[in-house]
Amino acid sequence: MNGLVFLIPIALGLGLLGLAAFFWALRQGQFDDLDGAALRILVEDEEEPAS
Template sequence: MTSLIYLIPLAIGICIVGLLAFFWTVKSGQYEDPKGDASRMLYTEDKPIVDEDDL
């Protein structure tokens, strides 16, 4: 029972830190264009791992 005295404030503190981190990411614009990043990842050309000249 005495462990709840320590665990409840710890859990509340972790929640507050998580909320502050979330609000910071929203304020800094991390979620502005999620669809653009996804399509950019799929449609950009990657460099080949092995050059064709080396084969």
């Protein structure tokens, strides 16, 4: 029983920390363009001519 006194607050704290990190990333715009990076690999860049 004594272990639960320490483990429950630690688990709740880590959960709140993860939730805060998610909301921070959401507010910073980390999830704005989900398809851009996936489609960018399909676009061929123009190569500069060798001189």
